[in-house]
């Protein structure tokens with residue numbers, strides 16, 4: 001699949017609508033970090049990621065590990081756009097028996113490659129997938145999305161060191177640098193500093209990108225896919241809540257669903 | 272196959288098993304700078320391309336194992352029992368919750384580990400892993416059974432935790448006599464009707480010694496190697512409760528939540544029967560030679576035979 005920029009833009013808009021609809025219907029969930037990540041995920045699924053809609057568990061698919069598993073609405077919205085999840089699936093988000101669990105869960109959702117919810121683990125899991133792919137002589141790639149707050153977890157750096165040691169050239173990490181975590185802004189909680197420099201000091205190839213400029217995002221994803229000398233990190237500068245004015249850069253919407261009134265306003269803006 | 276010549280520790284059996292299951296190309300081994308101790312080094316030297324060194328970073332190791340399992344591998348990840356515990360939440364959320372077939376081996380478990388002292392003597396591992404849904408928990412008593420049970424893990428599917436011991440124990444099994452050794456089924460090593468002693472790990476040998484002491488006093492006991500703590504062999508426990516009417520558990524583990532705890536839960540809910548537990552009281556270990564330490568915390572044949580007598584007199588008081 002190789003969608004045009006216009007198609008990607010339109011798909012991202014639809015995903016944003018689904019993110020606010022899903023969280024509103026559930027009365028809970030994490031819209032902010034879903035909206036910051038969605039352009040990156042749409043660009044990846046819409047251009048580079050190799051997967052099969054009719055066979056989501058295809059063994060040799062590329063993997064997408066949503067380490068920041070609370071951004072599940074973004075995952076479900078993309079899988080819905082790709083034709084893997086139905087409207088009824090995504091609208092049952094967080095309800096009893098739904099295949100769309102509160103945090104992404106590979107045991108519940110075909111098309112989800114990781115069970116998230118506990119931050120700091122996805123890069124390690126992705127590294128395991130990457131090492132296995134190399135053992136199998138497969139060219140499949142492993143993409144991992146982590147939150148910037150998530151990089152406060154020590155395990156992220158264990159994984160960064162190990163990926164470099166094992167020369168996991170097929171491992172591609174995207175850091176959603178939206179500057180906000182759960183309680184408030186990152187610089188107030190615990191500043192993580194120059195994340196690109198940190199990854200490069202661990203022996204990674206790193207590029208920064210505006211995570212909402214789809215043309216640049218597609219460019220950097222292509223670069224990452226084709227860079228096979230070292231593990232690759234993309235630091236994507238994003239805005240938490242992007243696309244809904246009152247959620248943008250607003251820590252309150254990290255883990256709070258829009259009310260019915262807020263949903264109406266959001267859908268107007270996303271029309 | 273003939274038995275290896277010398278007496279060994281259960282960790283040696285684990286190491287030998289890895290070599291035997293290597294013919295399955297899905298098997299991979301993960302290490303955290305303790306391969307020489309856990310004995311995964313044997314696999315590394317034959318199959319370096321299928322051995323992944325993760326350094327002193329156990330949390331990362333557990334999730335790397337999970338990722339490999341999700342890609343069709345059957346990972347065996349080992350470190351000291353105590354250091355697996357550092358990654359408890361990784362094991363719970365990253366391995367067990369998605370139900371991935373990752374097999375964790377914690378070596379050097381228990382007070383028996385000896386002079387390294389309390390920081391190394393995991394006495395709570397069986398209890399904590401037993402609480403994880405779908406997790407198999409195994410603690411073999413000798414090298415031969417550790418080898419066989421490790422081999423059986425390959426076809427098991429879900430996640431598991433196996434504790435092995437650092438020090439040598441007497442062999443209870445031989446290669447010709449292993450039909451009854453199965454994950455999830457206690458192995459009856461000695462028959463008697465007065466009391467049933469269920470033991471695991473290094474305490475199995477002591478339980479057999481206690482049984483022969485008891486026999487000298489005219490008390491005949493059944494001794495079971497309860498190598499699988501979860502799933503617990505409830506049917507066997509029921510039969511023994513019926514036959515003997517009183518039981519003892521013996522483990523190199525705290526008396527909360529391990530083998531004793533598991534048996535107590537089953538009995539109290541299903542078939543109330545007098546039960547005495549031999550294990551570590553609510554305390555940490557300390558440095559010392561293994562024999563001195565085991566004596567100091569009460570993990571001895573005498574400790575077991577005294578417990579057996581208490582259990583018998585409680586039964587007699589009831590009936």
Ligand SMILES: Cc1ncc(C[n+]2csc(CCOP(=O)(O)OP(=O)(O)O)c2C)c(N)n1
Nearest residue numbers: 033070117118119147148149150180181182
């Ligand atoms: C280990 C762990 N600790 C705490 C939490 C609770 N939590 C959920 S989301 C979150 C903030 C995440 O911030 P960030 O990684 O920046 O994600 P984003 O802003 O992109 O949503 C926290 C602390 C968790 N899920 N996992």
